[in-house]
Amino acid sequence: MDVAELSEKNQSNMLHGEHIITRLTYISRYNKDNPNGEVTRILAQAQQNNEHNGITGALVFNHNYFLQSIEGARPVINELLRKLVKDERHFSLQIIECREIEQRHWNKWSMKYLIPSDENKGLALKFSTSTQFNPYLMSANQIMMLIDTLSELQEQEEKEASTKKKSWFAIS
Numbered sequence: 001m002d003v004a005e006l007s008e009k010n011q012s013n014m015l016h017g018e019h020i021i022t023r024l025t026y027i028s029r030y031n032k033d034n035p036n037g038e039v040t041r042i043l044a045q046a047q048q049n050n051e052h053n054g055i056t057g058a059l060v061f062n063h064n065y066f067l068q069s070i071e072g073a074r075p076v077i078n079e080l081l082r083k084l085v086k087d088e089r090h091f092s093l094q095i096i097e098c099r100e101i102e103q104r105h106w107n108k109w110s111m112k113y114l115i116p117s118d119e120n121k122g123l124a125l126k127f128s129t130s131t132q133f134n135p136y137l138m139s140a141n142q143i144m145m146l147i148d149t150l151s152e153l154q155e156q157e158e159k160e161a162s163t164k165k166k167s168w169f170a171i172s
């Protein structure tokens with residue numbers, strides 16, 4: 001591609017809003033009856049596609065519900081939303097927030113996977129009126145805070161694990 005073609009392509013991308021970063025956060029219910037619905041499969045597909053499409057984000061799952069935040073170029077996020085709405089592995093999709101952002105929140109991951117576990121189930125109580133994780137009972141603010149907190153906790157755990165690993169290597 002020569003310089004003129006490249007500049008034309010960039011201009012056409014701009015006209016489609018490729019330069020605008022959008023973050024979309026939604027919740028949905030897991031369809032346990034779908035034969036292709038294993039979460040590991042959904043996650044692998046998301047990670048592979050997102051890396052290719054320049055999408056970053058986080059997926060929270062707890063057996064009944066999904067909570068996902070995706071960020072990337074506006075037309076790309078809209079295209080993914082169309083696919084997500086048609087995907088029968090989940091249902092009752094509700095958009096929690098959709099907004100333009102100046103910079104990405106998730107820069108290291110194509111799709112971060114977070115699970116509300118026994119250790120952090122107190123978080124559900126912190127951000128809602130129930131000890132059960134049910135994003136349909138939570139406000140947009142509570143949902144965004146929950147995602148942020150889960151992500152910080154996980155990053156801390158990973159840091160601790162990698163420090164432990166490093167010292168073990170130093171001894172051997």
Ligand SMILES: Cc1cc2nc3c(=O)[nH]c(=O)nc-3n(C[C@H](O)[C@H](O)[C@H](O)COP(=O)(O)O)c2cc1C
Pocket residue numbers: 028042045046047049050059066068070080083084085087089090111
């Ligand atoms: C809860 C859930 C989250 C998903 N997240 C993503 C995602 O982040 N990126 C993605 O490309 N597909 C995701 N998918 C899959 C899409 O709905 C769709 O099947 C896929 O994008 C189609 O990809 P293809 O056009 O390459 O076949 C998700 C599906 C579910 C049920």
